[in-house]
Amino acid sequence: MSTPNLILFNGVFRTQDPLQERSGTLPTALAVADGRILALGSDDDVRALAGRHTRLYDMAGRLGLPGFMDSHFHFHDWSLYSDLSRVGSFAGLERILGETAADRTPESWILGHGFNETDWPDGRLPERQDLDRAVPGRPVIIWRCDLHLAVASSRALELAGVNAATVDPPGGVIARDASGNPTGVLRETAINLVRDAVPPPTDQELSTAMLAAQARLHAMGVTGLHDVRLFEEAAAARTVRCLQRLHSEGRLHLRTWTSLPGERLDAVADMGLLTGFGDEVLRLGHVKFFTDGGMGARTAYLTGSYLDADRGLLQMEPGEIARVVRTADAAGLAVMMHAVGDGAVRHVIEAFEALEHWRRSPEAAHLPVPRQMHRMDHVQMIRAEDLPRLGRLNVAVGMQPSNMVLDFNLIDRCLGPEGRRTYAFRSILDSGVLTLFNSDCPVSDPDPLLGIHALVTRQRPDGTPEPGWYPQERIRVDEAVRGYTASPARAYGCGNELGTLAPGLRADLCVLDRDIYRCPPREIAQARVDLTIFAGRSVYERPGAE
Template sequence: MPAKILYNGKIHTQDPHLPHATAVAIQGKRILAVGSDQDVRALASSKTVEMNLGGRLVLPGLTDSHFHFIDWVHSLQQLELSGAASLEDVREQVAGAVKKMPAEKWIRGYSWNEIRWPEPRLMTRADLDDLSPAHPVILWRSDKHLAVVNSLALKMANISSETPDPERGVIDRDAYGQPTGILRELAMKLVRDVIPPFTEAENRAAVRDALPRLHRLGLTGVHDFRMMAEETAPVLRAYHQLQEEGDFAIRMWMLLPGEKLEQAISMGLRTGFGNDSLRIGHVKYFSDGGQGARTAWMLEGYEDTHTFGMPITTMEELAAVIQRAHAAGLAVAVHAIGDRANRELITVFEKVKTQKNEFSPIAPHRIEHVQNIRPEDVKRLAKLGVVASVQPLHVPDDYPMVDTSVGPRARFAYPFRDMLDARVPIACGSDCPVANPNPLWGIHAAVTRQMRNGTPVSGWYPDQCISVAEVVRGYTMGAAEATGRQADLGSISEAKLADLVVLDRDIYSIDPAEIAEVQVDITFLDGDIIYQK
């Protein structure tokens, strides 16, 4: 007999065998039955708790398929600069932090984006030095592929005019060869290496405090990406400890950095190893950088810098590690933003032998972002079964930067409609903290290709808009299929885990412009309420 029955709802199950229902019965952590009020309520006993949904929309629990989780939880205690409308706004926040922080303490900020500032230029150390002579400062740009630091931070990292660019990184320099404070790609690691790491107690506390924020957004699952390889062990230990303490109410698909591939193979780890709340996921690699930093690898030069970006890992290296990982039962996820990176990477996947056998990964390989891709390459990608992991909120956040950097070639950016029409499998996420983790904002962005203030009026390249049903699938079944967990997650179906979200409005029927304003009323994980408004 069911412990709970939810009825009088408008349930979009994501199950093609029963796409719509009004009631769901839950027993333990799993769904016992789905159907009409009459059929499902007939299963109730005197001990069954029944909840009248009042006609509200119910979806499977939402999953963010690209989330830098540990970076985000710590960023909540740092300077949040996404709302800075000018360089002066950033300076004011840094000045305020200087007054509060003891001397020599690091000041860290994130998510600044110069593209909409009155003077749209990158910051340099000269913009920070007068504010913070006694505090080292690092401020990450919104895409996390570029950071600006002050002179004290450069000194602490021993970066000078004589410091060579690190492999896969760039130290920007002025006309005299002096570092400007702008660091791109792995040049940022020179500074990160001298910042004191968070302790495991700090990791646990930050995760514990942050999880309720996700529950309020209807998120029951996260695909967690590491920024730095050295974070892997302490973060995994923190997750395990929280799980043992009963403070880990999330389904975490934890990706491993490529630097850990040989260790993972030697220990016999395979993609999917773990339990229902914490599993080892894909192995993450980078093929190129970011478009905002002009390090995404492009087929043609950028309109403003006339450079072509840069490969971060050679295609020969990627082919070798994909082959090795696949043979060991480990799926890979490869970052690719530029159209050259995507083209070359698709060629690698076409050539690498990834036939199914008893040791094949349970999850498909995936490409992260697929931000710029030509139509002919979309068709090639569709034949591979490789998942496109996309982040719809980047469209309204970044379209001015994309227009500036590639001009009319922007028509090849974020081509969600083309990918779905070609039957490329899609999983949706946010890239948080690069973008806001609210999945309703992501759904709004995919459907309208507009900012939340309604601009551009008709949407940015509106021919690439997709439907509410299509993008919801990306946050539910698409995310489950990307992890090989579609038997347990992704739809409201009998025997699946009882993760559900109840919304205050029906996003399928309201004006698409209103979707970003929709609120979560209730979130269920394992059949239990973890958030209720």
């Protein structure tokens, strides 16, 4: 047996192994050697394995968990853009934009993400005049927290050539005033009209930004993510090149899956690329498709109507949804279907039902099976009659609990009592669906502990609303943790390597400053990560924590 380089002892480990956790005895110590878990057990048994150079880390009763996996993340954007998630008013927005502008040259673009106007006193979207007032003459584009709506300044619109004569692109909307002039508000693919005019970062700028972002994620206990691209292909290519470069240099310390653009499905299939291709650090993920938009932009597609808008925007017809799902599956490619509204969710369920029926036919018998589960992401609203249909499918669902916290006021405003059908975590889990929890960052805060708090309490970190927003949809701590660890590992076909703590598995884990299984639920949002281990070595230690 190898001599461990690290032993953690005097703690408690929640391994996410159901058999081990049902045994009634939780391990208190864990040994690591050669990037893998060597042993789990009692302090005495595991410490007996120590050699002269083994580091001994006293957990002082703290909780050890598998490293968190964020299965839906926009890494490029989060790395590069200013964070507007804590802006609470137009005055706050003006202040942040002004501070950012002061650090840039006059011709530099100002980029930001994460604003949520529904919680501002004015309760209205910013428009170009608001940005012009904050930073006159500067090119600015800022994204709403759901990433389905952005606002551009007058200078940004000018540089992008967007004016009254510009036609709405397919799948997008340019908001206009009574005279037909753009207001600066851009929905869905219309965002790309301005985004394409933004000068790209240099390779060095992107590498530096991603390494800094990686360090921030390690401080949250995150050791794996799925980088999901939006509509812009140039950013996707830059991201993949940068991730490969960092990996080849030995500096990528996140297990990373990178999605493929749905609009390139035929080319990807023709090249023979398969979902899961890569190594233990960097792999190809799902092919991403959008079937609708977002609630904030009122482009999520509903079976009924919004209180303040029509049904939303269906970006793919049902027949096309079924076609791309089947085409990808036949090529050995797993799909990630963006579906927010209950109307889009229903159409995606129908497409997966048709796929499973076809998969049982002789025509499909010789075809490769994707290495990862197909998945539907967001599922922010679902009808009760569709839950058992979803539960019968061999499909994973990705959901964003921290985004729910941002949406309380929004959904109350645009859906009213129908909001009870949104973020139905309890109902979806009870239907038997493998459920993955993630942040969709920068849509919402990537801290998994904030997500776990939202799942368990259905409250903001300040404890509002009481007793929780539609509290019947709360879930338990163990279910929430599983959605950030064992469940994504299973969905990605690597449950025998990641997501649980057991001898022989890869040593990706974190230590928290308190036991979130036993502390009052309201305290989970205040929990912190003290130690993060990736591939058997420490990548983050909170100062003063040991």
